[in-house]
Amino acid sequence: MKTNHCKIVDCTIRDGGLVNNWDFSVDFVQKLYAGLNEAGVDYMEIGYKNSPKLLKGAEEAGPWRFLNDDFLRKVIPQKGNTKLSALVDVGRVDENDILPRSESMLDLIRVACYSKDVDKALALVQTFHDRGYETTLNIMALSNVMENELLEAFEMIKDSSVDVVYIVDSYGSLDHNDVKYLVEKFKTHLPNKRLGVHTHNNMQLAFSNTLVAAELGVELLDASVYGMGRAAGNCPTELLVAHLKGTKYNLRPVLDVLEQLMVPLREKEEWGYILPYMITGALDEHPRSAMALRASEDKDKVVDFYDKLTTPEVNFDK
Amino acid sequence: MKTNHCKIVDCTIRDGGLVNNWDFSVDFVQKLYAGLNEAGVDYMEIGYKNSPKLLKGAEEAGPWRFLNDDFLRKVIPQKGNTKLSALVDVGRVDENDILPRSESMLDLIRVACYSKDVDKALALVQTFHDRGYETTLNIMALSNVMENELLEAFEMIKDSSVDVVYIVDSYGSLDHNDVKYLVEKFKTHLPNKRLGVHTHNNMQLAFSNTLVAAELGVELLDASVYGMGRAAGNCPTELLVAHLKGTKYNLRPVLDVLEQLMVPLREKEEWGYILPYMITGALDEHPRSAMALRASEDKDKVVDFYDKLTTPEVNFDK
Numbered sequence: 001m002k003t004n005h006c007k008i009v010d011c012t013i014r015d016g017g018l019v020n021n022w023d024f025s026v027d028f029v030q031k032l033y034a035g036l037n038e039a040g041v042d043y044m045e046i047g048y049k050n051s052p053k054l055l056k057g058a059e060e061a062g063p064w065r066f067l068n069d070d071f072l073r074k075v076i077p078q079k080g081n082t083k084l085s086a087l088v089d090v091g092r093v094d095e096n097d098i099l100p101r102s103e104s105m106l107d108l109i110r111v112a113c114y115s116k117d118v119d120k121a122l123a124l125v126q127t128f129h130d131r132g133y134e135t136t137l138n139i140m141a142l143s144n145v146m147e148n149e150l151l152e153a154f155e156m157i158k159d160s161s162v163d164v165v166y167i168v169d170s171y172g173s174l175d176h177n178d179v180k181y182l183v184e185k186f187k188t189h190l191p192n193k194r195l196g197v198h199t200h201n202n203m204q205l206a207f208s209n210t211l212v213a214a215e216l217g218v219e220l221l222d223a224s225v226y227g228m229g230r231a232a233g234n235c236p237t238e239l240l241v242a243h244l245k246g247t248k249y250n251l252r253p254v255l256d257v258l259e260q261l262m263v264p265l266r267e268k269e270e271w272g273y274i275l276p277y278m279i280t281g282a283l284d285e286h287p288r289s290a291m292a293l294r295a296s297e298d299k300d301k302v303v304d305f306y307d308k309l310t311t312p313e314v315n316f317d318k
Numbered sequence: 319m320k321t322n323h324c325k326i327v328d329c330t331i332r333d334g335g336l337v338n339n340w341d342f343s344v345d346f347v348q349k350l351y352a353g354l355n356e357a358g359v360d361y362m363e364i365g366y367k368n369s370p371k372l373l374k375g376a377e378e379a380g381p382w383r384f385l386n387d388d389f390l391r392k393v394i395p396q397k398g399n400t401k402l403s404a405l406v407d408v409g410r411v412d413e414n415d416i417l418p419r420s421e422s423m424l425d426l427i428r429v430a431c432y433s434k435d436v437d438k439a440l441a442l443v444q445t446f447h448d449r450g451y452e453t454t455l456n457i458m459a460l461s462n463v464m465e466n467e468l469l470e471a472f473e474m475i476k477d478s479s480v481d482v483v484y485i486v487d488s489y490g491s492l493d494h495n496d497v498k499y500l501v502e503k504f505k506t507h508l509p510n511k512r513l514g515v516h517t518h519n520n521m522q523l524a525f526s527n528t529l530v531a532a533e534l535g536v537e538l539l540d541a542s543v544y545g546m547g548r549a550a551g552n553c554p555t556e557l558l559v560a561h562l563k564g565t566k567y568n569l570r571p572v573l574d575v576l577e578q579l580m581v582p583l584r585e586k587e588e589w590g591y592i593l594p595y596m597i598t599g600a601l602d603e604h605p606r607s608a609m610a611l612r613a614s615e616d617k618d619k620v621v622d623f624y625d626k627l628t629t630p631e632v633n634f635d636k
Contacts, residue, residue: 175529175561176494203557204519208526211493238593239521242600243493251600255620258593263618273591275556275576282560282569300581302573 003214004246007042009196009222010237012262013064014045014087015229020269022047022062026075028261029064032225035257037080039241040249043108043220046072049086051094072105083107087138090117093124101132110136110166115145118153122160129161136196136220138166142182143173143284154189164194164220169209172202172232172281179209183216196220199235201227202281204273206235207243214244225254226262228269231287232277270294275302283309321532322564325360327426327514327540328555330580331382332363332405333547338587340365340380344393346579347382350543353575355398357559358567361426361538364390367404369412390423401425405456408435411442419450428454428484433463436471440478447479454514454538456484460500461491461602472507482512482538487527490520490550490595491602494530501534514538517553519545520599522591524553525561532562543572544580546587549605550595588612593620601627 012032013024029046036044047064063071067086076084085108098109109128113121118139125135137157139145157165167182174182179197186195197213199206199222210221223240227233238258241249266272276290279302293305330350331342347364354362365382381389385404394402403426416427427446431439436457443453455475457463475483485500492500497515504513515531517524517540528539541558545551556576559567584590594608597620611623 176526177533201522203561204522204525204554207522208494215495236522238596239600242596243521252621252624255593255597255624259618259620263593263620275573275581278556278560279573282557300577302577302581303570306570306573 002246003211003244005217005219006214006221006244006247007219008237008240008249009043009045009085009220010036010041010224011045011198011222011234012224012228012237014047015222015234016224016271017047017062017064018230019228019271020062020265021060022064024062024064029075031261032257033076033080033082035253036237037082038250038253040247041082041237041241041254043083043085045085045087045110046075047086049088049097049106049109050092051097054092054094067106069099069104069106076105079105085110087112088124089113090120090124095124095127098128098131106133108134108136110138112138112140112168114141115139115149115153118156122156122162125160125162129163134164135162136164136166137162138168138196138198140168141170141286142168143171143178150185151189154186158190158192162193164196165190166196166198166220166222167213167218168198169200169206171284171286172200172206172277173284174199174209175203175205176209176212179212180216183213183218187217194219196222198222200229200232200281201234201273202232202277202287206233207239210235210240211243225257226266228262228265228271231271231291232273232281233271275300276305279306279309285309320564321529321562323535323537324532324562324565325538326555326558326567327361327363327403327538328354328359328542329363329516329540329552330542330546330555332365333540333542333552334589335365335380335382336548337546337589338380338583339378340382342380342382347393349579350575351394351398351400353571354555355400356568356571358565359400359555359559359572361401361403363403363405363428364393365404367406367415367424367427368410369415372410372412385424387417387422387424394423397423403428405430406442407431408438408442413442413445416446416449424451426452426454428456430456430458430486432459433457433467433471436474440474440480443478443480447481452482453480454482454484455480456486456514456516458486459488459604460486461489461496468503469507476508476510480511482514483508484514484516484538484540485531485536486516487518489602489604490518490524490599492517492527493521493523494527497527497530498534501531501536505535512537514540516540518547518550518599519552519591520550520595520605524551525557528553528558529561543575544584546580546583546589549589549609550591550599551589593618594623597624597627603627
């Protein structure tokens with residue numbers, strides 16, 4: 001199956017920052033950028049571009065949570081072929097923070113939202129598009145969206161200026177049949193849009209689902225090195241680089257990043273296939289209850305956790 | 319997609335024994351059996367039934383490497399619905415060790431071989447079939463078998479007495495397209511045989527590949543709890559139990575086994591998605607070089623390891 005139309009968007013710093021509160025050193029990010037660039041990875045999402053004024057707890061987070069253009073110019077003084085991306089959330093970004101692309105290090109701005117906020121997200125997309133950026137719209141938690149709501153969103157999206165529309169498996173609950181169903185639906189209703197996919201690894205299906213999407217024509221593939229991302233993490237960049245057919249990617253620089261940066265980091269921080277995340281994935285729920293469990297003394301008490309989530313009267317998440 | 323024709327064969331003790339030299343206590347195996355039985359898992363492969371006379375290093379291994387019927391009767395005094403299975407290897411089993419099924423705790427004997435030994439394997443299958451057992455033939459390392467050899471094997475298999483023929487991804491190098499290709503080929507050439515699948519998780523594709531095979535009609539699905547098995551391990555039993563549609567399986571007892579037995583064991587023993595195993599999987603090779611690396615001081619030096627495997631003149635495995 002051909003996948004040479006694909007582009008990899010490495011989200012290690014942005015989604016991985018949800019694990020360690022964006023506590024990556026400048027040296028770490030520079031080495032990661034150099035490795036991804038050498039590997040031929042197309043985009044590096046280097047953080048969020050939300051506004052610290054619009055978020056609590058902002059002062060404790062690392063600089064990748066609220067990217068600043070002056071700072072970015074120092075971090076990446078020489079850009080290679082790998083483009084830079086930032087994510088913003090509806091309601092958390094101040095448009096005044098976004099320079100015209102000609103004055104910014106960023107090439108791509110991605111807007112994440114729930115399906116009810118697609119209108120607001122598309123207004124942001126238009127602003128960023130007008131300032132010269134490539135744009136994507138990332139509709140989160142698709143597994144919990146009803147058909148009528150999704151069709152309404154498609155109506156707004158199809159005539160918008162957004163370049164790429166993402167299928168986001170926020171809960172890591174989709175399998176290959178679900179991915180196929182969603183890709184076909186997006187292709188039918190958004191025939192003029194390019195597509196992207198962002199997966200989570202709760203059921204060990206992130207890589208497989210990404211491959212399936214790629215073979216169905218999805219173009220932008222989100223991934224992170226060693227799968228670093230919130231809770232169960234994402235599709236591992238190294239697996240896409242190693243396995244995508246007919247592509248220009250080079251595995252060795254990614255292995256170097258893994259050896260130098262990611263394997264040591266995994267000793268200190270936790271993400272990946274961990275049972276409470278498997279359980280929330282299997283139950284098609286947000287992992288927040290599992291993240292709370294892993295931060296508690298009862299972190300390995302998976303039977304109690306499962307009982308709580310599956311007994312309606314004590315379910316603390318619904 | 320329907321998967322209610324499927325049966326799970328849990329290989330935790332047999333394939334997991336390759337990790338810890340079969341050092342499982344009787345209590346551990348009894349609790350595992352009770353949990354699998356309560357979960358509705360169809361078969362438990364409780365070890366190998368090779369002969370210690372035909373293998374080196376036999377005296378150091380735990381009792382699950384050379385199953386003895388008297389011992390088994392003490393371990394599982396009361397059998398539930400979960401049937402018991404044992405694996406034998408061509409050239410390592412003494413037929414005289416195999417009692418008639420009516421006098422044995424075992425229900426299923428599986429014969430593993432490389433494709434060149436299918437004739438010898440089928441002779442063993444015939445013997446076990448005549449003694450009353452269910453039988454399977456597990457052709458290993460299919461990704462390294464040439465078409466003409468496989469077609470020759472099919473000719474011998476199709477008129478044999480074997481009940482189930484396995485597709486075995488020994489190196490964890492197959493993706494969903496490969497699995498689909500092999501299942502269709504096996505179905506075409508062996509229309510009267512039931513099929514099984516045994517996967518390895520080097521590329522995080524074990525569960526996904528098993529699901530794909532199941533949806534194509536493959537009936538026996540090998541798995542192990544927490545994926546415990548040689549090197550990158552196998553398809554996790556808990557994921558099949560949680561995700562297979564239209565089946566009778568019950569996740570809670572498997573979570574109990576995970577919490578009581580497997581998560582603590584994983585603290586002491588190593589298996590799973592570990593980079594050297596990912597590399598051998600991506601290169602479609604036996605993991606023995608990666609296992610040697612993980613047992614050495616250089617266990618995290620993945621760039622050197624990759625260079626050795628991909629530089630022909632210093633490749634130590636070919």
